Amino acid sequence: MSQDNIKVLIAKPGLDGHDRGAKVIARGLKEAGMEVVYTGLRQTPEQIVKAAVQEDVDVIGLSILSGAHGELFPVIMDKLTESGRNDVLVLAGGTIPDDDHQKLKDIGIREIFKPGTSIAKIVDFIRQEMDE
């Protein structure tokens, strides 16, 4: 069993105070058998990347509903590369306009989940990516 433990960091970057979605995801992934580190609100890119390194997570999930993804995500991805952890699977969710999705995928964010996405779909996606 322990071999299958997927470890996920759920982080809320920036000043965004909407944490409902992040908590729903964190709890859902736990119930799906994953070990979820939740860092709470208002995390700087440094904090997020440091936590990802120290916790040695397989997945980082960024939750953002403030519209600041365009500024924050590239910084996070750069720092992740700097720290040698660009092998980690990065996902995002929240209110991210469709027009921005490709730009974010180009910098290495594998998938973006919009409001209303079911937990089951997110769990399946993570499991599939981890199997590869």
Added chain:
Amino acid sequence: MIMEISAEGVRSGDERIIARVISQVENQRQQVFPLLKELYRSTELAYLVGITGPPGSGKSTLVEKLVLSWTAEEEKVAVIAIDPSSEFSGGALLGDRIRMGKISTEKNVFIRSMATRGYLGGLNPAIFDTVVVLSAAGYQKVVIETVGGGQNEIDIVRLADTTLVVTVPEAGDEIQTFKAGLMEAGDIFVLNKADQPTASRMELILKQMLEMNDSENHSSDNSNWEVPIVKTVGTEGEGIEELRRAVMQHRDFLSRSRKERYNHSRVIRNHVVHLMEEFLRNHYIDPLLESSAFQEILAGISARKTDPYTAVEQLLKSFNKEQGKHEN
């Protein structure tokens, strides 16, 4: 990313290597034993501070402030924050970092969240192994946070050199549960959330309980150590200086009375027992459970062709034979 996982790598203090080794300690235990052997022999264990208490009592908040007081003195400090695994899914929600924001980017601080992973009959042996890794990486103090209530907590307390038991004014009746073992185990009691109006009443109750406990246990480990009660407001950092001093005093007490050495030998004894249990389970009990021979034995017991007592005697006999083979 290919990383060289070696004793040198761990000692270099590279956080990526330390983190990866801890994951191996959790997930690929057999593979990491050669490294642990090497690390253990060349490492002096860090000073272990345990902190336990009811959910939400402010443990993580206090850890953040205490660790800040130590890093201000240039100490390297690691935190192992343990949360329970869900019995149903095996997953876990590890949320202690929420209250450790101020130390999360300090260069001399390493924080690792761990799930209990439902070890039957005690502590996940990976926790002590993680302490070995962090000690080898140069962390002088390791703080272990666990939620109070179960057997795990008592085991954590057995692991630590100094144990802080946190309680809060509203604990009320809950405090009674301390009696089940934590009361004896705490080296320092922390009354957190002292900003709440009922704090002084709770302080009185605590004092009385400690006095009672004292007169009951003359021969306990703590016979010469007077367990202090430190009042704190974790969120404001109030009482942290007193708490830091109390930890220092307990450490001095241990080294003066040589109980530090006593504690270490007890910790090592527990770990050896844990490792043996783990080995027996992995190499003997688990494979046995999956074998068809075992199913046949069970069927035999059901049909009363044999009985559980004879079956166990026979199983242990064949186990001894196998052990004999290993020795030759």
